[in-house]
Amino acid sequence: MARRSPIAALVAIIAGALLVAPGAHAQPPEPSAPRSPEDYCRQQCHDILPPGQNGNATFAELVSHMLLGTRPKHSDDQLAQYDALAGGYRQLTTDTVQEFFNDHSFGVKPEDVERTYRPRADVTVVRDKTAGVPHVYGDTRSGTTFGAGYTTAEDKLFMMDALRHAGRGEVTPFAGGAPANRELEQSFFSVAPYTEEELQDQVDRVAAQGERGKLAMQDALSYVDGINAYIQESHQGRYFPGEYVATGHVDPITNEGRIEPFELTDLVVLASLVGAQFGGGGGGEVSNAVAKMALIERLGPERGEQAWTAFRAENDPEAISTIHDGSSFPYGNTPADPKGAAMPDPGSVEEQQLIFDASGSATKPDEESPRPAVDPQNPLRGMFNDGIAPEGMGERRGMSNALVVSGEHTESGHPVAVFGPQTSYFSPQLLTLQELQGPGISSKGASFAGLSFYTLLGRGQDYSWSATTASQDMIDTYAVELCSPDGGPVTKESNSYLFRGECLPMQTLERNNSWKPNLGDDTPEGSYRLMSFRTRYGPVTHRATVDGKPVAYTTARSTFLHEVDSILGFQEFNDPGAVNSAESFQRAAHDINYTFNWFYADAHDTAYFNSGANVVRQPHVDPNMPIATGLANEWPGWDPSTNTATYQDFEEHPHSINQDFYISWNNKQAPGTAGDRVEKGSVQRGDLLDRRVREQIAGGDEFSRVELVQAMADAGITDLRAERIVPDLLRVIGEPDERAKPLVDQLRAWLADGGKRTETSPGSKEYAHAETIELMDAWWPLLVRGQFEPAVGEPAYRALTEVMPINQSPSGWQNGEPGLHVGQGHQGSAFQLGWFGQVSKDIRGVLGEQPPGGFSTPLCGSGDAAACRQMLMDTLVQAAATPSEETYPGDDECEPGDQWCADSIVHNKVGGINQEKISWQNRPTYQQVIEFPDHR
Known part of the structure; x- marks a missing residue:
C-alpha cells in the first residue's frame, strides 16, 4: 500500500490514538497463579536490565510520548537504579542491594502480581509489578515455549521485526532510508549473505541432530506460534506497536495493512545477527x-x-x-x-564493492556523520531513524564482564558471582527478561528478543550462568586466485575463481532496496542494489594482487551456515x-x-x-595472515x-x-x-x-x-590509562619543566584520588577532576602518535591504526589525526581496544626495563630517552591548549565541549520511545548478582 507523508502520518496517528487508549484491549478473567519449583537461591539472587522490560508502545502511547514526554509502563523503570550504582556503590550494603538490582528469585509473591492471564489453554503468564517481567508456566512443553514467544512479542515485537529485516539486508524498505539503517543492512549483508534456502537448510540440519535437535525445532515452532498469535490478536484488537503506523505498514484509521508473521527462518536470521556481533573472532x-x-x-x-x-x-x-x-x-x-601466506602487493588492496546503482538519497554522502565507511567486520554500527551509530554495537566485542569467587574465599563459604553481557544500550533493550517453567525447562534470566524460547543467560533452580565475548580466532582469510572461464584476461574485477583446478563463477546474492520518507525519517527517496560475492571459501571482502596475480580475499568462518547449531547447548x-x-x-x-x-x-x-x-x-x-588456497593450506577435514x-x-x-x-x-x-x-x-x-x-x-x-x-x-568508573599507564609516563617525565609542571601536578592529584571518571555528586553532570580528565583525553592521541609515528613512519603508523584504533575513551575514538574523532559512542564500553599495552611496554623500555614481549629497541624518541621525555612534555602542553570543542566535538546528543554529555550513555531508539541520558560507567547491560546457599 502507498506510504503516507510524515505530516499526514502524524495527523493520522493523533486521530488514530483516540481510537484505542493504552491498555484498552479486553482481558479475560485472571486465572490463579501457578507455583514455581523450589528456589535454592533463597532470595540471594538479583539482576538488572535497563531501561525497562516493555518495549512496545501503542498509537496512543507514542503520541503521548511525542507530545507530553510520557513513557509506557515498565519501559524505563530499571534505568534509574542502574544509573545510581556508579555514584552509590561505596555505600552498598546487603540491605540496600535491591535499590540497585531487582529480585531474581523464581516466582512472584502474591502481593507483587500485576497481572495473570492465559494466552493459550496450556500456559499461564504472571507479570510482576516491579519490572513487568513475564513468568511463564506451561502445563506442556509446547505451552511453555508458546508463552515465551507470545510474551516476547508483547514486549519487543517491532524491534524483533526490524532486526529480522536488518539481518537480511532489507531494513531500509521496512524502516526507511536513514543513514544508520543503510549502514546496518550493509554490514549484515556483507558478513551473512544467506539465501532463504540456506536459512531453511540450517533449520533442517539442527532438526536432524537426534532427539535434542528434534525437540529444539518443536520448541522453536511453538515459540513462533506464540509470536504469531500475538501479532494476529494485537492487529485485530488494534493495540500493536505504533511504529507500524509510523513506518506506513498499517493505516491508523482503517487498520488496513499487514504485520508479517514470523517463520523459523527468521530465527536463523536473528541467530546469525547475534553470532556475527558477539560470537565470532578473527577476520582482520x-x-x-x-x-x-x-x-x-x-x-x-x-x-x-x-x-x-x-x-x-x-x-x-x-x-x-x-x-x-x-x-x-x-x-x-x-x-x-609459517608457510602458505598470501601477502598482497603494496598498494593493491581494495575493498569489495557492495553498493551498486545508487539513486536519490542513496547517492548523497552522509556529510554530517563523522563515522568511517562500513567495516565488514563491524556489524550493527547503527540503528534505525536516529542516525546514531552506537560504538558498543559497532565493535563485535562488547564489554561483558564476569567476577566469580570460589567458596574458599567468601564469607559464607558459598561461591559468589557478579556477571553479565554487554549488548549495548537500546530503547527497547535487545535482551528481554523472562522466567520459563514447564516440562524439561526451568530457568529465569535474559535472552535476545526473537530467540527467547530458551533463557540464554540467567539461572536455574540451583545454579546460574553467564557469558563474555571471547573472540578466539575462528575466521581465516583466504586469497582466492581469480580466473577467466573463457581464457581471456584476468583482472581484480573478475568474478570467477580457481577452486581445486576448476574456474568457477562466484555466487552472487542481491538486495534491491528502495525507501520513501516516513514519520521520524525525513531522508528523501532513494534506492540502491546490494550485491554480495561469495566463493567456496566464504564472502569476498577485498580484491588485490599477490605476486602480480589478481586475487579475492575471502573470509572462511567456522560458524558460517551453522548459525543455529548452538541451540542444543x-x-x-x-x-x-x-x-x-x-x-x-x-x-x-x-x-x-x-x-x-x-x-x-x-x-x-x-x-x-x-x-x-x-x-x-x-x-x-x-592464522593471523591471509592464506593461499589449496588442499595443503585448507582446514583439515x-x-x-x-x-x-x-x-x-x-x-x-x-x-x-x-x-x-x-x-x-x-x-x-x-x-x-x-x-x-x-x-x-x-x-x-x-x-x-x-x-x-x-x-x-x-x-x-x-x-x-x-x-x-x-x-x-x-x-567500571576507573580510567584504565590512569591506573596502569600514566604512572610510567610520569616516571619518564620525572621533574617536568615549568610549562608542564602544573599539568603533571594535576595528573598526580587525579591518580592519588584513584584516576576515576565520576560525578562530583550523583546527578551533578559534572566530573570531579574534570579539567584533568579532559587533559588526559586530549593528551592520549597526541602522545601515542608522537611516541610511534616518527619511528615507524606515517604509512606504517596509519596501517597499524587500521588494525586497532589507538584509543577507546568513553567519549569515542581518537587516532591522533587533526580533527579525527570518530563518533561519540555513548555506549559505556571503553578501554577494550587501544594501544595500551603497546604504549606501556615501549615506555618501560625507555625507563631501562626489559618487559617480556616488548620492542627490541624503544620506539619512543627513536630510542633516545631524552627525546621521548621531551615529546611527552611537549604533547602534554599541546593537550592543555586544545580547545574543549576539539576534545569533545559534539554530536546530535551533545553540544561541543560538554564533557559529561560526551561520555554519557544514550539508549539508541529502535522505534519511537527515547530515554534520558545516564552517566558513564563501564558495565554490562544485563547483570546478575548471585550466591546460592543450597543445592538439590
Whole structure:
C-alpha cells in the first residue's frame, strides 16, 4: 500500500490514538497463579536490565510520548537504579542491594502480581509489578515455549521485526532510508549473505541432530506460534506497536495493512545477527598483512618482524588470563616457520564493492556523520531513524564482564558471582527478561528478543550462568586466485575463481532496496542494489594482487551456515535434568559453537569453559595472515558443501573448575590461547578487575556479594590509562619543566584520588577532576602518535591504526589525526581496544626495563630517552591548549565541549520511545548478582 507523508502520518496517528487508549484491549478473567519449583537461591539472587522490560508502545502511547514526554509502563523503570550504582556503590550494603538490582528469585509473591492471564489453554503468564517481567508456566512443553514467544512479542515485537529485516539486508524498505539503517543492512549483508534456502537448510540440519535437535525445532515452532498469535490478536484488537503506523505498514484509521508473521527462518536470521556481533573472532588478516609489510619496509626485515610481533601481542607473557592455575591451552598461534601466506602487493588492496546503482538519497554522502565507511567486520554500527551509530554495537566485542569467587574465599563459604553481557544500550533493550517453567525447562534470566524460547543467560533452580565475548580466532582469510572461464584476461574485477583446478563463477546474492520518507525519517527517496560475492571459501571482502596475480580475499568462518547449531547447548542450560553440576554445565557449553567465555556458580562449585567451533589448522599456517588456497593450506577435514571441518575436542578448550577466582572483561582466556586481534596484551581492562579481586584474596579478606559488586563498580568508573599507564609516563617525565609542571601536578592529584571518571555528586553532570580528565583525553592521541609515528613512519603508523584504533575513551575514538574523532559512542564500553599495552611496554623500555614481549629497541624518541621525555612534555602542553570543542566535538546528543554529555550513555531508539541520558560507567547491560546457599 502507498506510504503516507510524515505530516499526514502524524495527523493520522493523533486521530488514530483516540481510537484505542493504552491498555484498552479486553482481558479475560485472571486465572490463579501457578507455583514455581523450589528456589535454592533463597532470595540471594538479583539482576538488572535497563531501561525497562516493555518495549512496545501503542498509537496512543507514542503520541503521548511525542507530545507530553510520557513513557509506557515498565519501559524505563530499571534505568534509574542502574544509573545510581556508579555514584552509590561505596555505600552498598546487603540491605540496600535491591535499590540497585531487582529480585531474581523464581516466582512472584502474591502481593507483587500485576497481572495473570492465559494466552493459550496450556500456559499461564504472571507479570510482576516491579519490572513487568513475564513468568511463564506451561502445563506442556509446547505451552511453555508458546508463552515465551507470545510474551516476547508483547514486549519487543517491532524491534524483533526490524532486526529480522536488518539481518537480511532489507531494513531500509521496512524502516526507511536513514543513514544508520543503510549502514546496518550493509554490514549484515556483507558478513551473512544467506539465501532463504540456506536459512531453511540450517533449520533442517539442527532438526536432524537426534532427539535434542528434534525437540529444539518443536520448541522453536511453538515459540513462533506464540509470536504469531500475538501479532494476529494485537492487529485485530488494534493495540500493536505504533511504529507500524509510523513506518506506513498499517493505516491508523482503517487498520488496513499487514504485520508479517514470523517463520523459523527468521530465527536463523536473528541467530546469525547475534553470532556475527558477539560470537565470532578473527577476520582482520588483510589489515594485519598491510601493517606488517609497512613495518618491514620501514624498519627492515628483522626489526620490522620483531616490531610486528611486539605490537600484535599474540601471546603476551604479561597478559592477565581468566585461567591462571598453570594450565595452558594453545590455539590460534603463529607457527615458528609459517608457510602458505598470501601477502598482497603494496598498494593493491581494495575493498569489495557492495553498493551498486545508487539513486536519490542513496547517492548523497552522509556529510554530517563523522563515522568511517562500513567495516565488514563491524556489524550493527547503527540503528534505525536516529542516525546514531552506537560504538558498543559497532565493535563485535562488547564489554561483558564476569567476577566469580570460589567458596574458599567468601564469607559464607558459598561461591559468589557478579556477571553479565554487554549488548549495548537500546530503547527497547535487545535482551528481554523472562522466567520459563514447564516440562524439561526451568530457568529465569535474559535472552535476545526473537530467540527467547530458551533463557540464554540467567539461572536455574540451583545454579546460574553467564557469558563474555571471547573472540578466539575462528575466521581465516583466504586469497582466492581469480580466473577467466573463457581464457581471456584476468583482472581484480573478475568474478570467477580457481577452486581445486576448476574456474568457477562466484555466487552472487542481491538486495534491491528502495525507501520513501516516513514519520521520524525525513531522508528523501532513494534506492540502491546490494550485491554480495561469495566463493567456496566464504564472502569476498577485498580484491588485490599477490605476486602480480589478481586475487579475492575471502573470509572462511567456522560458524558460517551453522548459525543455529548452538541451540542444543542453550537447551541443556535450561534443562534441570541436563545441568546439575559444574561438569555437566561445561559439557553443555561445549555444544555452543560461538566464541563465548562461560561462567557457572552453584552452592558448592564454580566453573569456566571457552566455547566455539575451533577449527584445527594445518600446523604450518599462520592464522593471523591471509592464506593461499589449496588442499595443503585448507582446514583439515573441510567439506565446502557444508562448511564442516575438524574441530578441537572438549579437553583442548580452555576450561577449569573451582579456581580461586575467575575474572573476564574480554581479556585473554588462558596461556597459549591467542586472541583474534591485538588488544589482549600487557595492559587490558581486565587488569582492573583482576587487581581488585586478587589483592583482596591475597590479603586474606573474604568476599561477600556486596564486596564483589563494589569491586566491579569501582573498576567500571576507573580510567584504565590512569591506573596502569600514566604512572610510567610520569616516571619518564620525572621533574617536568615549568610549562608542564602544573599539568603533571594535576595528573598526580587525579591518580592519588584513584584516576576515576565520576560525578562530583550523583546527578551533578559534572566530573570531579574534570579539567584533568579532559587533559588526559586530549593528551592520549597526541602522545601515542608522537611516541610511534616518527619511528615507524606515517604509512606504517596509519596501517597499524587500521588494525586497532589507538584509543577507546568513553567519549569515542581518537587516532591522533587533526580533527579525527570518530563518533561519540555513548555506549559505556571503553578501554577494550587501544594501544595500551603497546604504549606501556615501549615506555618501560625507555625507563631501562626489559618487559617480556616488548620492542627490541624503544620506539619512543627513536630510542633516545631524552627525546621521548621531551615529546611527552611537549604533547602534554599541546593537550592543555586544545580547545574543549576539539576534545569533545559534539554530536546530535551533545553540544561541543560538554564533557559529561560526551561520555554519557544514550539508549539508541529502535522505534519511537527515547530515554534520558545516564552517566558513564563501564558495565554490562544485563547483570546478575548471585550466591546460592543450597543445592538439590
